[in-house]
Every structure is written in C-alpha cells, then in structure tokens.
Amino acid sequence: MTNIAVFGANGTIGSAIVREALRRDHRVTAVVRDPAKITGRHADLTVTTGDVLDPRSVTAAAKDHDVVVSAVGGGDGPGHLATIRPAAEVLTEGLRTLGARAPRLITVGGAGSLRTPDGKQVWDAPGLPDFLLQIMHAHGDALDHYRTVTDIDWTNLSPAATISPGDRTGVYRTALDDLVTDDDGNSTISVEDYAVALLDEIEQPRHHRRRFTVGY
Template sequence: MSTITLYGATGTIGSRVLDEALRRGHTVTAVVRDPAKLTTRHPALTVAVGDVLDPASVAEHAEGADVLVSAVGGGDGPGHQALVKPSFESLVAGLRTLGADAPRLVTVGGAGSLRTPDGKQVWDAEGLPESLLQIMHAHGDALDFLRTVTDIRWTNLSPAGTIAPGPRTGTYRESLEDLLIGPDGQSRISAEDYAVALVDEIEQPKHTGERFTVAY
C-alpha cells in the first residue's frame, strides 16, 4: 500500500480519487486550505492545512510520501489560468527540495490538447466558449511545463472529452495522445472510473514521464 499526499481532495475529481485510494487501503494525507470543506472521515485519512502555491508547504506535506497527487482546479477559466500551471511549478519546486527521496507526482490534466481523428487538437474545434478554452489551455500550459521536468518522476492523466460524476465500472481504455471515442461517437468517462485509472497508475506505474488519457 502507498502513502499518498493529495491536493484538491474537495473537488469533483479529487474527492473520487480520495475515496478510491481509501477504498483500496492506501494511507492518504489530504492537504486543504479549509478543513471544514472536507467531510470524509476514515482511519487512514489525515487532513492537513497547506498551500499548493507554497513550495515549502508542499515539501513539508510531501516528505515521506510515496506519491503526491494534484487534483487542483481553478473553477472558471481565469481561475484555472491563475492556479493550474503555477501549482505544478510549486509542486515541482517543493519536491526538488526533497532530492532523491521525493515522491512521484501524479497530476490531473485536461483533454484540450489531445489529438482528434482529424489530426487537430480538441481545443481547435469551432464554437468553444472562451472560458472553456481558457481551462483547456491552462491544462495544456501546465503539461508543457511538466514535459520540461526531468528530475522528478511525474505522470499526467487527461480525462476523456466529457468527465462527470457517474457509475464506477472499474473499466476503461487507455491512450497516450489521442482522444478516445466510444462506439456511440462520444468521448466520456465517469469521475469514478477516472479515479480508478489514476489509482491504478499509483499502484502499477506505466506512464512515468508522460501523459496518458482514459475513456470508455
């Protein structure tokens, strides 16, 4: 079993990652700004107060962990632009201070930069609202940053084109750079099965130093 430090545990995806990790017997420290917002209680869960944008705080909470997971989002488009890439930079800076003992970094990514069947990227589609484009490019910029990092073991997991709360089936397909589309013509995954895939990667790393994506 792994010891996991988790940022973003109160969000739609982060809360599912927390539940899935605890379900499988992992030990989790959820680092939050406001502990009152995290209502989950479990013997293997510790709730800590910290700031994902403070590398010293990151190092403090990551020390001794096997894996650091970031499910941090920013709400709307400007919020994502202000938080996603800066949080990745802070996480990497904090982990670097731990040297060879730094845990692996697993981050929640976005689907916007995935390649579509026509050879373009998801964010090239016509008619996308500006706020959604801002969210997509915030995740794309964060991934571009991660791809410059060679001294930290990182993995970035992009969701399908649509991710929302739903059933946990425990099944999914994987790809690296291509948007996965199902027989119904849709690209989708439940937040629950996305969490399954993320914890699977924690337990059996297959994508260190790269981005991958999952969908039905």
C-alpha cells in the same frame, strides 16, 4: 499500502481519488486550504492544511509520502490561468527540495491538447466558450512545463472530453496523446472510473514522465 498526499482533495475529482485510494486500503493525506470542508472521516485519512501555490507547503505535505496527487484545477477547481500552470511549477519546485526522497507526482490534466480523429486538438473545436478554452490552454501550458522536467517522476492524466460523476465500473481504455472515443465518436469517462485509472497507475506504474488519457 501506499502513502498518498492529495492536493485539492475536496473537489469533485479530488474527493473521488481519495475515496478510491481509501477503498484500496492506502493511507491518504488530504491537503486542502480549509480542512473544515472535509467532512468524512476514515482511519487511514489525515486532513492537513496546505497551499499548492507555496513551494514550502508542497515540500511539507509531500515529505514521507510515496505519491503526491494534484487534483487542483481538474475541472471543478479554483480556476485556470492563475492556478493550473503556476501549480505545476510550484509542485515541481517543492518536490525538488526533497531530492532523492521526492515522491512520485501524478496530476489531473485536461483534455484540450489531446489529438482528435481528424488530426486536430480538442481545443480546436468551433464554438467552445472562452472560459473553457482558458482552462484547456492552462492545462496545456502545465503539461508543457512537466515535459521539461527530468528530475521528478511525474505523470499527467488527461480525462476524456467529457467527465462527470457517474458509475464506478472499473472498465476503461487508455491512450497517450490521442482522445479516447467510442464507435460513435463520443469521448466520456465518469469521475469514479477516472479515479480508478489514476489509482491503477499508482499501483502499477506504466507512464513515467509522460501524459496519458482515459475514456470508455
């Protein structure tokens, strides 16, 4: 049994991660700004107030946990430039305070910086709206920050180009910095199978201090 703290636990991706962790009999602390928004109850679920942009709050939430997951800004979160990159900096700052007792950090990343089969990046596709490009580049900036961090055991998990609620199949493929696509060039993953991949990484760590991605 692993003790897991999840920031952004009431978002679409964060709540799926919580459900998958509880399904596997882990202990979960949901760290949210408004605990009243967590309506489900479970014997292994604790709900606490926390702020991913406050290093002292991060330290307090992370203490005595094995893994911290940040699902803030994972596609349905509070935003982009004002949250995603600053949260990356605050998370690492808050965990550093715990020194050798710092838990592993796993963060929900973005697909924008992944390489496409033509050698470009997802965010280079024509016609993408500005708000989406802002979110993509904010995730890219956060990843750039994590890649400078050598004293925290971090992992960044980028979804496929399209992620949405769907079925939990437990089947997926992974890559490192290249977009996972099917034979028709589509890149998709359900929120549920994204959560499966993230929990698999918690239980069987393979990607220390690097990004990987998941898709069908």
